[in-house]
Amino acid sequence: MVNQIENNSMNEDEIQSMDLSFFLPGNQKQVEVIKHPISKRFLDNDGNIIPFIFKAIATERIDAIEELNTRITNFKGRRQERVDYARFIAQVAVETTIYPDFSAADLRAAYKTEDPIEIAKKVLHVGGEYTNWIQKCSEINGFDDTFEELEESAKN
Known part of the structure; x- marks a missing residue:
């Protein structure tokens, strides 16, 4: 991978002449709404x-x-921050999911909990469904993009 980066090196004049207008507000592609099946049920x-x-x-x-899911603890006199990554990624997934809305009053009443993460776990209780949902939400938010995938997209 280092060789790929080195082969794409640029001199300072080339960098100076690059058009930055692509990165100005309003010039980027809008975030897409994506439909994807999570369960056959x-x-x-x-x-x-x-x-x-x-x-x-x-x-x-x-x-x-991430900040909401970070806990500060003291261990042997040292302050440590610990992120509850399972809850963090689940909350990202809940907020990424437009439909079904796991925060909807109907679902909260039906599943007898105010926690949308718990609702998602109850709705997607068959083996693999919850994991597939988490993976899809991670992918949609760009957490699964590899360097090679990004490079291939840039070529196209």
Whole structure:
């Protein structure tokens, strides 16, 4: 991978002449709304699988979710921050999922909990569903992009 980066080296004049307007507000591609099936168990009246609907969330919101899931502890006189990563990524997934809305009052009442993460776990209780949902939300938010995938996208 280092060789790939070295082969794409640029001199300072080339860097100076690059157009930065692509990065100005309003010039980037809008975040897409994505439909994807998570479970074969949820079917509409015609027997079709009901897809979940997703939209990536902003970096600032992801940072705030991480902060909400960070606990400060003292261990041998040292202050340590520990992130509950399971809860962090689950909360990112809840906020990435537009449909079903795991925060909806109907679902909270039906599952007898106010915690949308617990609702998601109860809805997606069959082996693999919850994990597939978490993985899809991670992918939508760019956590699964590899250097090679990004490089291939840049070429296209």
